[in-house]
Amino acid sequence: MRGFLGMVAVALALTGPVLASPDFWKFEWPDTDFSRTSVENWVEILSGGPPKDGIPAISDPTFLRAGDETRIAPNEPVMTLEMPGAEPRAYPVRYLTWHEIVNDTVGGVPVAVTFCPLCNSGITFDRRVRGRVLTFGVSGKLRNSDMIMYDRETQSWWQQAMGEGIVGEMTGAELDMLPTWMESWAEFTARNPDGLVMNEPDYNRDYGRNPYRGYDSSTRPFLYSGELPPHGIPALERVVRVGDRAWPLTRFGAVTEITEAGVTISWAPGQASALDAGRIERGRDVGSIRVRDARGRDVPHDVMFAFAFHAFWPDGTWMLPN
Structure with a gap:
């Protein structure tokens, strides 16, 4: 670590x-x-x-x-x-x-x-x-x-x-x-060239550096002693949480869109992991997620680690491939 x-x-x-x-x-x-x-x-x-x-x-x-x-x-x-x-x-x-x-x-x-x-x-x-x-x-x-x-x-x-x-x-x-x-800066600016971006805070921090270098490649989370996820899902695998359902990101890549349980989840490459390399921009590509309902409206969701979903939604539903 x-x-x-x-x-x-x-x-x-x-x-x-x-x-x-x-x-x-x-x-x-x-x-x-x-x-x-x-x-x-x-x-x-x-x-x-x-x-x-x-x-x-x-x-x-x-x-x-x-x-x-x-x-x-x-x-x-x-x-x-x-x-x-x-x-x-x-x-x-x-x-x-x-x-x-x-x-x-x-x-x-x-x-x-x-x-x-x-x-x-x-x-x-x-x-x-x-x-x-x-x-x-x-x-x-x-x-x-x-x-x-x-x-x-x-x-x-x-x-x-x-x-x-x-x-x-x-x-x-x-x-x-x-x-x-969460999406890449390029995705945001392509859609919103005149949009607003939060300015750099007035603190003495090395912004752009990842102080958690290599974390999302770890086998166990930091300061966590709870149960690990079921179905052999790695603890730090990213999942898309919508309510009490979770879709592993490993379902995306070859497939870029999934429609299940009343929502459509789309994935696009181009976003760096913030928890991989020492500089965020050098992180591996984990892609960006967007979740919409049947009417095309954006749906509140989270892209979190699998262990956290299991810890807070122990009876949640894992949306696994058939």
Whole structure:
């Protein structure tokens, strides 16, 4: 294991991973109501290394016109958000890798663009829930290797992969997923030559470098001790999750479109893995996914690692070839 993960692994080997418990975490989180929780096994929650806000979320980002952006390679992944009444926006994964959450407002809708590198989970949520607009940060905690977010308004904890409150006042609340997708910068600019792209944040980070070099070629996930996926599916194989169904990406390549369970999933080459080579643009081609319904409308989905799908949807349906 190399890069950032290697350094964290050494630190944890020396100190031991910090196990979560209400009694322990309440000192770090005095304003979180630990009496409300859906977590049954606190051993699932670990410190990922950085403390609360050690990975700084971005709020109110600035944007450039796509034609003015010269730093992003054509094959680098971006998260695309196309909202009615708003100009298309691209959130480069080169920034999300280091910040994991972007709080933004698009077309009057408060959104949280999120990316958990350890699960390859990229989801955009509506930040409005239970009559409030929430602002999200990175807790520094992991559950089944997935980022636990928190909201600054109630200090509740949220599971990023599920968009669900798991600790605190917002336990049981669910964020609405918005139909966004990950594609190459070239794909975004070809469709939206005058679109907007998030500007480089004002932090001292080596943007474009992958601190998780070689991660998606590993045999086991980082800080994960749960069950491995069934059907012989490798833990870090990418799957397309739509609701509680998962389609392995190995079904695509020779086939570029699959229509099943009321959705059409299309795959196109040209997007680099953000979790492979030391520089994102040098990552192997994993392609881009788009999911639409029978009327051609974009459907909320996630392209995540198989182990994470199995951890959070243990009774989910695996859409395997016949």
